[in-house]
Amino acid sequence: MEFHSQQPIHPTIRKCIQHLDVIKADDKTKQIVYMYMESLLRERDLIAASKQEPIESQIHN
Structure with missing residues (x-):
């Protein structure tokens, strides 16, 4: 099976395939x-990005 996408396939996914x-x-x-x-990779990236937000954006008034 071949995957055609704009982004390269993550090495772990490639190995799994x-x-x-x-x-x-x-x-x-x-x-x-x-x-x-x-x-799973997208979720991980979203979590990592949310942890890098400035403190001010995490404060709820």
Whole structure:
């Protein structure tokens, strides 16, 4: 299964997809795993970004 996107594939996701190839997972399974892992990376990035916000933006009046 090939993934065509503008951004490079994260190394961990690439390795996971390679393992799925080894166990001969079907394309649908690879797609589900890829999408799930991408969503985890997005969540991680959002959490990291929210922790870097200035203190003033975290104060609720």
